[in-house]
Amino acid sequence: MVKNTFDVLRGLVSKVTCKPGWAFSLADDDEGFRLVILVPCEDSRFSPAPGRDCYSRKGQWCEWPYIDRGCVHCGRLREEVTRSMYVRHFFPVPVATYNKKSWRRWIFECCRKVEDHELGEWFLVEGERPFAPLHGPGNNPYDVREVSTEEEARTDQRGDLTG
Numbered sequence: 001m002v003k004n005t006f007d008v009l010r011g012l013v014s015k016v017t018c019k020p021g022w023a024f025s026l027a028d029d030d031e032g033f034r035l036v037i038l039v040p041c042e043d044s045r046f047s048p049a050p051g052r053d054c055y056s057r058k059g060q061w062c063e064w065p066y067i068d069r070g071c072v073h074c075g076r077l078r079e080e081v082t083r084s085m086y087v088r089h090f091f092p093v094p095v096a097t098y099n100k101k102s103w104r105r106w107i108f109e110c111c112r113k114v115e116d117h118e119l120g121e122w123f124l125v126e127g128e129r130p131f132a133p134l135h136g137p138g139n140n141p142y143d144v145r146e147v148s149t150e151e152e153a154r155t156d157q158r159g160d161l162t163g
Contacts, residue, residue, distance in 0.1 A: 005097045005103070008100050010026060012103050013107070023037075023038040025038070035090070035091040044122050089117070120132055128150070136155035137157060137159050
């Protein structure tokens with residue numbers, strides 16, 4: 001028998017699947033009660049992407065007209081500039097009396113936020129990421145908005161400049 005709404009959530013999280021490699025769990029620690037979505041991905045700061053395949057020593061994004069021969073500017077092979085990683089996305093669990101259907105929808109919406117976040121990491125126009133997620137203190141990295149500066153986009157949750 002289900003004792004409370006969080007038991008319903010725990011039951012769903014233990015059974016949910018999504019994209020290949022995604023994993024779901026709940027964390028209940030000093031940071032609070034949170035849904036954790038673990039996602040395998042390529043680091044958008046270093047990985048090949050259409051029109052922005054590697055960052056050359058000349059300070060320009062290189063193109064890959066011939067994938068099997070490497071970059072025409074710097075000579076590096078695609079696998080030399082790819083960085084695979086896992087990212088944990090944390091979502092505070094709302095204090096709510098949701099039923100199974102409502103919790104299922106909430107988990108689904110969290111997955112959509114992860115997808116929006118990753119799309120913002122990779123979407124390019126003329127070599128710039130206009131919708132890059134803002135990771136800095138006070139910013140919600142799941143809000144889709146236009147970036148003011150590249151520096152703002154590269155500031156992590158601790159306030160440190162990355163990449």
